Amino acid sequence: MDEMANTGDRALHRRAQDDYRWEGVDYRPYKEDDRALFKSVSRQVLFSDPQLNGELRYFEVAPGGFSTLERHEHVHAVMIFRGRGHCLVGREVRRVDAHDLVSVPPWTWHQFRATLGEPLGFLCMVNAERDKPQLPSAEDLAGLQTDPEIAAFLNDRVPAI
Amino acid sequence: MDEMANTGDRALHRRAQDDYRWEGVDYRPYKEDDRALFKSVSRQVLFSDPQLNGELRYFEVAPGGFSTLERHEHVHAVMIFRGRGHCLVGREVRRVDAHDLVSVPPWTWHQFRATLGEPLGFLCMVNAERDKPQLPSAEDLAGLQTDPEIAAFLNDRVPAI
Numbered sequence: 001m002d003e004m005a006n007t008g009d010r011a012l013h014r015r016a017q018d019d020y021r022w023e024g025v026d027y028r029p030y031k032e033d034d035r036a037l038f039k040s041v042s043r044q045v046l047f048s049d050p051q052l053n054g055e056l057r058y059f060e061v062a063p064g065g066f067s068t069l070e071r072h073e074h075v076h077a078v079m080i081f082r083g084r085g086h087c088l089v090g091r092e093v094r095r096v097d098a099h100d101l102v103s104v105p106p107w108t109w110h111q112f113r114a115t116l117g118e119p120l121g122f123l124c125m126v127n128a129e130r131d132k133p134q135l136p137s138a139e140d141l142a143g144l145q146t147d148p149e150i151a152a153f154l155n156d157r158v159p160a161i
Numbered sequence: 162m163d164e165m166a167n168t169g170d171r172a173l174h175r176r177a178q179d180d181y182r183w184e185g186v187d188y189r190p191y192k193e194d195d196r197a198l199f200k201s202v203s204r205q206v207l208f209s210d211p212q213l214n215g216e217l218r219y220f221e222v223a224p225g226g227f228s229t230l231e232r233h234e235h236v237h238a239v240m241i242f243r244g245r246g247h248c249l250v251g252r253e254v255r256r257v258d259a260h261d262l263v264s265v266p267p268w269t270w271h272q273f274r275a276t277l278g279e280p281l282g283f284l285c286m287v288n289a290e291r292d293k294p295q296l297p298s299a300e301d302l303a304g305l306q307t308d309p310e311i312a313a314f315l316n317d318r319v320p321a322i
Contacts, residue, residue, distance in 0.1 A: 012250050016241075016260030025262075046262055047238035053288045054215020056238060077208035077217060079284075080177075089173050099177030101186075101207055123240075125286060127214045 020060060020082060020121055022046065037135060040065025040114075048128070055128050060121040061085065061114040069111040069154070074130035076104035078112075082121035085114045086159055091144075093153045096120075109136065109144060115158045181221060181243060181282055183207065198296060201226025201275075209289070216289050221282040222246065222275040230272040230315070235291035237265035239273075243282035246275045247320055252305075254314045257281075270297065270305065276319045 014024045021027055022044065030041040040062035047056040058081065061067060069088070080100045087096050090108045102122075104110045114120035136144070145151040152159050175185045182188055183205065191202040201223035208217040219242065222228060230249070241261045248257050251269045263283075265271045275281035297305070306312040313320050 011262075012253055012264055012266075013255045013257070014262040014264075016258065016262075020260075022260070022262055046240065047264070047286060049236060049238070049264070051236045051267065052215065052238060052286070053290075054213065054238075054286055056217075056240075056286050075210060075212045077210070077213060077215075079207065079217075092173055094174050096174070097177065099181075099183075101172075101175040101177075101183060103173055103208070103210070105173075106212065123284075125208060125213070125215055125217050129214075 020058070038066060038068040041067050046123075053128055054125050057124050057126070058121065059112075059124060060119055061112055062119055063114050063117050064156075066113040067111055068133065069109060069136055070133035071107050071109045071136075072131050072133045073106050074127050075106055076102075076110065077125040078102040078104065079123045080120070081123050083114065083118040084116050085112060085118075085120035086116075086153060087112045088150060088153050091147060091150065093149050093159050095159070109140070111154075113153065113156075115156075181219070199227060199229040202228050207284075214289055215286050218285050218287070219282065220273075220285060221280055222273055223280055224275050224278050225317075226281075227274040227317075228272055229294065230270060230297055231294035232268050232270045232297075233292050233294045234267050235288050236267055237263075237271065238286040239263040239265065240284045241281070242284050244275065244279040245277050246273060246279075246281035247277075247314060248273045249311060249314050252308060252311065254310050254320050256320070270301070272315075274314065274317075276317075 011024050014022050016022055025044045028043045030038055042060045044058045046058055080096050080098050084097045087094055088111045089104055172185050175183050177183055186205045189204045191199055203221045205219045207219055241257045241259050245258045248255055248263055249272045250265055
């Protein structure tokens with residue numbers, strides 16, 4: 001049975017390694033982005049299997065970094081796994097801490113930021129079949145920035161929350 | 162928007178509480194079972210939503226307890242969340258530690274045991290639509306017990322792994 005335990009995604013048991021990495025899981029550092037759509041985010045797909053209708057991914061944002069500001073039809077089911085920071089979901093800016101649960105409804109702008117000087121790691125469950133994210137237009141961004149709390153969040157000032 | 166943040170499963174942000182509980186999440190202690198099919202397990206459904214094809218649940222086994230020995234067509238995608246213990250998957254007995262990943266293939270006997278004097282908490286992702294688990298017959302159990310390692314596991318002796 002030992003080969004069963006070492007066959008990539010279908011492995012029976014993949015051990016956690018130091019520093020929030022896993023054996024048999026590709027570590028994908030996000031490239032830094034010219035348009036500054038995201039910054040200092042890594043991604044690991046923990047579970048993705050033809051027999052599963054969902055996928056479980058682990059994202060980690062380094063201190064000062066942020067995930068892509070985006071929206072899409074599919075929903076995100078997020079658990080903060082490590083550290084603390086802030087997130088934007090719709091027009092809500094929230095301080096989030098380890099193990100908090102965050103739900104991103106369809107077509108809702110969202111972003112996670114490691115605002116508090118430590119890494120912000122989170123699990124994200126999504127449908128295996130899902131639409132591509134939409135990025136904000138200049139108009140969308142202007143609309144979001146009319147809210148002072150959201151403007152502070154997007155402009156990298158730590159929200160007072 | 163604050164009502165959005167307090168509407169049960171669809172709540173935008175549900176904070177982690179002490180001791181691996183979450184606000185807005187029902188805590189369901191499993192009843193102790195006459196047939197000793199499971200012992201000292203609690204269950205919390207963290208994400209279950211008509212727009213999600215997967216569900217994410219959190220199970221916690223108290224020291225000395227164990228989850229139901231069962232099999233089914235659907236697969237389990239498990240992450241050990243807290244503590245350590247052992248699991249049986251098929252004919253493999255494994256020591257598992259916090260953050261380890263365990264995949265349970267279709268029709269594979271599996272059980273999680275808090276064998277090491279501390280709680281064993283794990284996240285389990287499943288398809289929202291799934292079949293009911295099958296319990297072992299006396300014959301199935303006898304078949305499993307022919308393997309000394311599995312017999313030790315099932316009879317609550319800490320495996321030397």
